[in-house]
Amino acid sequence: MTTADALRAAMVEQLTADGVLTDPAWRAAASAVPRETFLPSFFREVPGSNPTGYEPVHEQDPGWLEAVYTNQTLVTQLDGRTRPDADGPGAVTGSPSSSSTLPSLVLRMWQQLEVDDGQRVLEIGTGTGYSTALGAHRLGSRSVTSIEYDPDVATRAAAAIGKTGYSPTLVVGDGLAGHAAGEPYDRLIATCSVRYVPQPWLFQVRPGGKILATLSGWSFGFGLALLTVTEPGCATGRFLPGYTSFMIARPHDRPPRQSITLMPGDERPTRIDPAAISDWTGGWVAQLAAPSAERLGAGGQQILIDFATGSQARTMPSPDGGWTVIQRGPLRLWDQVESSIEAWQREGSPHQEHFGITIDGDGQRVWLGSKDGPTWRLPV
Ligand SMILES: C[S@@+](CC[C@H](N)C(=O)[O-])C[C@H]1O[C@@H](n2cnc3c(N)ncnc32)[C@H](O)[C@@H]1O
CATH class of the missing domain: 3.40.50.150 (Vaccinia Virus protein VP39)
Incomplete structure (x- = not known):
């Protein structure tokens, strides 16, 4: 047995023990397909780098084969052009555009x-x-x-x-x-x-x-x-x-971003803690509510910028311990997000698996609970 075969067998055993690989036919596939053939090189994140730096790892490098058989996504291209096998300086930055999924x-x-x-x-x-x-x-x-x-x-x-x-x-x-x-x-x-x-x-x-x-x-x-x-x-x-x-x-990627200038606007207290949209499902609900917006910021300080209209919303802590929102533009982005988050919270803030989707002549709609529950239209 080669080292690669042994590492692959160990990975399959681990995925089986973890309850991921339950179907023997897919276990056989995972045991047979050599992941190393698909990853002669990849990028490894430089620990602690900000913005994230990536250094190339090649098949001749120590640890390459072991990394191929760890359960992780390995990035193989950045920004639609930079390859780990290209000549050039060591660490690079960029946005992952192709990878081998974990x-x-x-x-x-x-x-x-x-x-x-x-x-x-x-x-x-x-x-x-x-x-x-x-x-x-x-x-x-x-x-x-x-x-x-x-x-x-x-x-x-x-x-x-x-x-x-x-x-x-x-x-x-x-x-x-x-x-x-x-x-x-x-x-x-x-x-x-x-x-x-x-x-x-x-x-x-x-x-x-x-x-x-x-x-x-x-x-x-x-x-x-x-x-x-x-x-x-x-x-x-x-x-x-x-x-x-x-x-x-x-x-489907967002249009190129212009430089962002946060402008004054209408100000009011928020009804929800803005950190609700940093949650996995809460953030997704917020995205459903403002589908052409990009979210920046985190926790209590969220920023929403709408690509279709230029509308903006931003939240900040207020001195009384609550949060304030400033909104500007034709879309009241925070109003949309806030009422959707409240609808989700009224149902007990369930995880995504409580949502469904219907696609018919009336468009594409995501709903919570049942088709009669809170509903959001996808931006078709
Ligand atoms: C996460 S990677 C795929 C992982 C792959 N299935 C594997 O196991 O290695 C996503 C890929 O989707 C490709 N992609 C992006 N937009 C696409 C499109 N519109 N049509 C086809 N492929 C697309 C990207 O170039 C990228 O290679």
């Missing part, structure tokens, strides 16, 4: 997709190709199609997948458009997040088929949803337990 999440999602033998799957976000290879092992290469937006990332993934002997259909392009040539699909799994469910997915997945995707936005809110397509263009589903986040699909 194995526990990849394998948990493959299992949550409830996919079975003979079913055809469309994956959005090939990345390194590791998750694609797992799918190809479990379902057979002919059943798997994967789309990657970034041509350089796609080329490297194709080479790695080729080395491992799998041959899924690999497409370079915008996964938000799906891949009509391969439809109908029984399942769609997205390993990048989206602000709303793209229409083509709702037509290319057959009625009865399932879509597993993370809904996100520009304010650090994420929710993993499993939807069933009910008829072409329509779907319904629930958000799942846990805490899943993914980098946003490139065409």
